[in-house]
Amino acid sequence: MTFQFFLGTGFREQEVMFCSWKNADFKGKVVAVRSKPELGFRPKDKEERSVPVPDSLIAALANRKKESTSMFIFAGPDGKPNGHFLRVLQKLALRAGLNCGECITKQGKSCATQAMCREWGLHKFRKTFATMHSEAGVPPSTIQKWLGHSDLATTLRYLATADLRSERTRQQVNATFSGLKIEGAA
Template sequence: MMTYHLFRVGKVWHYRFQINGVRVQRSTRDTVKHRADIVASRAYRHARTWSRGDTPIPTLRELVAQWLIVHQPTASRSHIKIVDAFARLHLYELGDVLLDEVTTERVEAARLEHIRSHAPASVNLWLKVLRLVCNWAVRRKVIPSLPFEVKLLKVQKRPRAVLSVAVAQQWLAEVDRIAGAGRGVAIAVRLMLGIGLREAEAITAHWEWLDWDRQIYTPGITKGREADPIPVPAWLIDYLGPMRETAGLIVAKADGRPFAHGFTRRTMLRANEACGVGHITAHRLRGTFATLLSEAGLPVQTIQRVMRHKSPLTTMAYLEVNMSQVVGAQRRIADRVGFRSNAESEHSGEEVANAVAESA
């Protein structure tokens, strides 16, 4: 009995079959019938082997589409955006491959295609998304295990910018000047710097979540679905006070609508250039918040709770080294060893001379 049907469209052979009432039709991408027959036979065999209920094993493109449908209501907007871009732009030759035929060799070939126009960090993100959707298929028992083994690339880490306290006021003034009459960006920037909100959390911040008496803000829409209170510094309370409302968005357009993701970026980049500071972005403002807490002496566990991270390792990745503390430690080590630089000797001599003059 015929299990599948081969037919030609132009010079290329296609196949179709039906399993559990579900019709499958695809191209073999081959113009020679006996080779096309092998492709069709393999596709039918795999579909029969891995079919679950009424759904045969999907192609990678179909799997990602299913993942987006299932996770659209629950995953964060940024997460959905990343997977959607992967589906639209970066499937390469893997898109129409049946899931259990996504081999190591095919993944490596697609990764080589991706790396031609993307940075290594982007290539690793691409691989993580591929693993994400394939592991989801494993959990749903569409396939028994991950069908490929490809390691992440080793990526050279780059120095990350932190907004210096010495220029913070000047930088905020530039943000205000560039933003002009619209205060949305200015408010969002202060929420990110003052209480460590993500940009998405600043966009969805509500007045009713701010306890003015206790000076506590509890974000109601977060990446990790938690609702942990965050102390609000007095300077931020003073800044928000004149704009106080009983309810609604804290950061909103003139017509009351929310801003889009990334709305603070252009203003911050212009402020960076005007003040001569590093690449401060919404994410780096959150990193600045965490680093300043660390420099103030807070333990990692406390910062982890304020940042609402699931793991302290994530928190530690946000913290930058306080170089002034390193310099102080170097001086103490030099004193113990007996090293003295010329500059320190001259400075020490000046201090002694000044002390003698004052006592005379």
Template sequence: MRVFKRDKSWYVDYRVNGRRVKKSFGRQKALAELFLKDVELKLARGQLEIVDESATWPEFLDRYLQYAKVTKSPSTVSKDLSRLKVITEFLSKRGVIKLKQIDCLLMEEFKAQVLKTCCPKTFNHHLDLIRTILNKAAEWKCLRSNSLVGFRRLKNSRDRQMRFLTSEEIQRVLGAADPFMSRAIMLFLNTGLRKSELVYIEWKDIDFENRILTVQAKPEFGFHPKSYKRRHIPINSTLEKLLLDLPQNGRFIFDDGGNHPLHHPDFYYKNLMRVYKKADVQGANLHTLRHTFASHLVMSGVDVRTVQELMGNSSIAITENYSHLSPVHRTRAVEMLKFDLPVGTNKEQNPHSPS
């Protein structure tokens, strides 16, 4: 490390992790000497690191995806790839090549584009992914900092009620389904399972003696429950009969005969949408069955904390979104009040007139 003069300018020459760095200070020798002392102190404390901000989006994306494939589940990586395609197309059209070019102003443009065809939740998913990538870039010394740290996610409307099926709609849906989908729908309705959770339920996950169904990770298939938490769901009489009637063709309750899941998770979504159409049920999807499980539990008087445990939600606030009540149920609840008028009250008397 040294301070030296070339022509009329003063320079500081030093190395960090074997890499040479040369910085010019013009004619200010004192400033160069002061900077060198600061460098020496930071090197002694291990606080000096080189950040190379020359990384391009395509180059870094390859590196990030290698990391993601090791640390994330296959289904999450698949979703990331779909979102990255949209992000990369946008960056390409804007002529953005380097990571350091991604800033809040650019994200405002991206937000405007996404919202033309998608809901706020979709934009939030894309934003979260970009921020995760930039965080890794900063951690791996490819950026000085994540420029999107302060960029806010969009708020989802709290007033929008989550769709759940009424008892009458459930009967219509079951009537429109073939025998296989009818069994699958009943499983969803009686457990609140997510589609990927149903796919990977094994016979060993079912304890008929204690009437408990366990949702847990299947690492060899790249599956894990949301939040990586195991949970236990009691088996009611309807679910017990349904499970006992299923043929045991292999390891899974829906098995292809070779100890592998019979269908991909998306199979259930696509076929259920056809069933909804046939049953003339509007505004519903596969996750509606999960909403229905939670909503009917709450309307039957089950407390929200218990529903949270059954659903496997990480936060009670999430479960509270499921705990809305149907208009009919609210009306019935109010009718339970027994506040009678005092005996002898004149119903024809003007309530605003003096007695």
């Protein structure tokens, strides 16, 4: 559920850490990033924002709230902001057999057997959030607001990488070579 929240909101790690129940609007189905200076959390002006989230995520949050004893949506075991999201994600990826198997540390440890695959970072959910909204037709200027980017160029850089793999690009590339018979393809 934590990582579904990362995906559904596109929030940065700190923004998830400091997201409190007060920031979730169950009726309007939006989750807000708000500064909490008393806790040392200060996003920049542009980064304070509200992000609409899918009905399914709002429903899951409502259920989670019933069990929660902390002001934070994803608190650590002590009720304080949770700083272990990356470690948890990397353990899950290893257990699920989803590591790439090609990352090696200077000490010679491999992601084939260790929870340390670089393919599994928290930022990837943010990029996927942007890509999925873009492919569903949300305009880049709207995605920019949801991501809390101060300039559109940053958002467009996010989307450019994703566009390489989009269905639209696929159709264009196949159309370009539609007359070419590739040996060994059939």
